[in-house]
Amino acid sequence: MSQVAWRHRLAERGIDRQLWLLVPGLACVLALFVYPFAYGIGLSFQPAEGGVFGAYRTFFADAYQRDTIATTLGLALPAAILNVAASVPIAYRMRGRFRGKRLLTTVLVVPITLGTVLTAEGLLNYLGPTGWFNRLLFFVDEPIRLTNNYWGVFFSLVITGFPFAFLLILSYLSGIDPTLERAAATLGAGRRQRFQRITLPLLAPGLATTFCLTFVLAFSVFPSAVLVGDPAGSTRVISIAAYHAAYEVYDYPLGSAIAVVMGVVELLVVAIVLGLRSLLYTGSTGGKG
Amino acid sequence: MTGFEELRLDGVRRRFGGKDALAGLSLTIRRGEFIALLGPSGCGKSTALNCLAGLLPLSEGSIWQDGARLDTLPPERRGFGMVFQSYALFPHLSVRKNIAFGLQMRRLPRDEVRRRTDQAISLVRLEEHAKKLPGQLSGGQQQRVAIARAVVLEPSLVLMDEPLSNLDAKLRLEMRTEIRRLHQTLGLTTVYVTHDQEEALSLADRLVVLRDGRVEQIGTPEELHERPANRHVADFMGYRNLLPMKVKAVHGEVVAVEGSGLTLEGTPAGPVSPGDDVVAGIRPEDLHEGGNGVPVTVEVVEYQGRELAVEARTQSGVAVHLRAATRPSPGDQITVTATPSRVLVFPS
Numbered sequence A: 001m002s003q004v005a006w007r008h009r010l011a012e013r014g015i016d017r018q019l020w021l022l023v024p025g026l027a028c029v030l031a032l033f034v035y036p037f038a039y040g041i042g043l044s045f046q047p048a049e050g051g052v053f054g055a056y057r058t059f060f061a062d063a064y065q066r067d068t069i070a071t072t073l074g075l076a077l078p079a080a081i082l083n084v085a086a087s088v089p090i091a092y093r094m095r096g097r098f099r100g101k102r103l104l105t106t107v108l109v110v111p112i113t114l115g116t117v118l119t120a121e122g123l124l125n126y127l128g129p130t131g132w133f134n135r136l137l138f139f140v141d142e143p144i145r146l147t148n149n150y151w152g153v154f155f156s157l158v159i160t161g162f163p164f165a166f167l168l169i170l171s172y173l174s175g176i177d178p179t180l181e182r183a184a185a186t187l188g189a190g191r192r193q194r195f196q197r198i199t200l201p202l203l204a205p206g207l208a209t210t211f212c213l214t215f216v217l218a219f220s221v222f223p224s225a226v227l228v229g230d231p232a233g234s235t236r237v238i239s240i241a242a243y244h245a246a247y248e249v250y251d252y253p254l255g256s257a258i259a260v261v262m263g264v265v266e267l268l269v270v271a272i273v274l275g276l277r278s279l280l281y282t283g284s285t286g287g288k289g
Numbered sequence B: 001m002t003g004f005e006e007l008r009l010d011g012v013r014r015r016f017g018g019k020d021a022l023a024g025l026s027l028t029i030r031r032g033e034f035i036a037l038l039g040p041s042g043c044g045k046s047t048a049l050n051c052l053a054g055l056l057p058l059s060e061g062s063i064w065q066d067g068a069r070l071d072t073l074p075p076e077r078r079g080f081g082m083v084f085q086s087y088a089l090f091p092h093l094s095v096r097k098n099i100a101f102g103l104q105m106r107r108l109p110r111d112e113v114r115r116r117t118d119q120a121i122s123l124v125r126l127e128e129h130a131k132k133l134p135g136q137l138s139g140g141q142q143q144r145v146a147i148a149r150a151v152v153l154e155p156s157l158v159l160m161d162e163p164l165s166n167l168d169a170k171l172r173l174e175m176r177t178e179i180r181r182l183h184q185t186l187g188l189t190t191v192y193v194t195h196d197q198e199e200a201l202s203l204a205d206r207l208v209v210l211r212d213g214r215v216e217q218i219g220t221p222e223e224l225h226e227r228p229a230n231r232h233v234a235d236f237m238g239y240r241n242l243l244p245m246k247v248k249a250v251h252g253e254v255v256a257v258e259g260s261g262l263t264l265e266g267t268p269a270g271p272v273s274p275g276d277d278v279v280a281g282i283r284p285e286d287l288h289e290g291g292n293g294v295p296v297t298v299e300v301v302e303y304q305g306r307e308l309a310v311e312a313r314t315q316s317g318v319a320v321h322l323r324a325a326t327r328p329s330p331g332d333q334i335t336v337t338a339t340p341s342r343v344l345v346f347p348s
Helices: A003-012 A017-044 A054-061 A063-093 A101-114 A116-127 A132-136 A150-174 A178-186 A191-219 A223-227 A238-248 A252-277 B045-053 B095-105 B110-123 B139-151 B169-186 B197-203 B221-226 B231-236
Strands: B006-016 B019-030 B034-038 B060-065 B080-083 B157-161 B190-194 B206-211 B214-219 B241-251 B254-259 B262-268 B277-282 B288-304 B307-314 B319-324 B333-337 B344-347
Touching (some): A054 A063, A063 A150, A063 A252, A101 A150, A116 A223, A150 A223, A178 A191, A178 B080, A191 A252, B019 B045, B019 B206, B019 B214, B034 B045, B034 B197, B045 B080, B045 B157, B045 B190, B080 B139, B206 B231, B214 B221, B214 B231, B231 B241, B254 B277, B262 B288, B288 B319
Parallel strands (some): B034 B206, B262 B344
Antiparallel strands (some): B006 B019, B241 B277, B288 B333
């Protein structure tokens, strides 16, 4: 049988022979991601004592450890919600074309490039007890504490997460055909009704996706929780607990177990949001994508 | 229904980046009229429609509805219905909800919304599809939803922006009849934008021909078809032969012209005197083969059902278009003539 015929027979079964080009990439993914990941999960079931679920039992039995879930959710959920909520009106205003749009977008997006450590340093200098912010508030007796506590980490999450959410939402918005709002206007819908009845429902699936991504980013917060937070108390997030277990106590199984718990919590939140998203209209929005 | 007796556009001008997209359009639309804005792309016809709808602010001029000034109102307060070229149906709402949208925006009682939506759905014969989303409909059905959505409000004016341009030829003819039927039944005042002269002639009571943002001619379909004001309108009205010529003599209502390898007699469509450079406009169907006319050489023959479309070249190398009943072969020498009353001579 000739080569061409053989390829056709494979193609009829949905097999493209060019697929073998994927092998190097697949090997890298297996070796560098899937194997370590599976190894970590396996490790979490092999604690020194306490049987298969010993490490998990240790984590959930200790309130100091267990509470890190709530602490992290308490930071990540509000930060993600604020990032999405603040991006919507700004992106909505900026969806058209206007002079200076590129400059404004750049200014809004710059924090993404700065990295957490620089942001943290800036926050410490600006919002710290002797920073500019508190000097401007000279009339207040006690300096307002906005660093080395919950708020420091929260601001850091907003500063680094906002540009990300903004860019995503801006692209979702530009995917909505602007004629739809004009049509709604000719049908008697005011500005507010147009947004509520047309744009928002079409944007909602995008908002859900954006929320998931910013939430996952915020949930794995580590550097800013240490640098501008209170890593022993109010901002002892779950990644600190994992780091502590693995690299300070050298209890690798417990560290792995905490990492797995972290992943499961993220997956739960994402699953809930995506479940709600599937109830929405998710088809074409008529725009240029 | 908040009808008006007349809607007056007074020197409406719209500039884009210092260039006039629409330069001083003045037009009075009477109640119940079907007006077509006709012109090639970029002539300002869509701009005019968007200015009327309130989607584009005017640079100059004003729009008056009877005694009230309209151009300062936002689109949602003008009470006009609009059908967009892309239909602009709300993709997340069912056919029924799309049509009911405008009624709900008016905060009408629930019963009335249901009744009028039902009426509109049956008007465009979409009863079976009422629960579907726009994405599940064919182009023609989407078009009908768009029309129903605009007319359900019984607007004082319906604006249509090339509503048939996304349909295939057969459906376009059907929908054209449908739109004319709707206009006859509902009597809604309509402004219709198109670049298709056939569409405009068959639908409209009055046509406005635009070119480069300026009005070239306003008139009834018959007026435009028979007496185009200038060569540009003639070009648009199917005068495919626009031949540069020179006036030889003027005898009252008959002008003798010569040039492009032809000698013809025609009717002046403006002041002409001997020696003037002019353009003679002749429809292909008015240029006949035979008689003792001008000799031309056949170049291309196209079969068009009842007749044949022929492109021939005169002895001075100018292309002319005519219709023939029998099939000539390329390269044949034939002679052509035209009745003087069917040859329009435009001053250039």
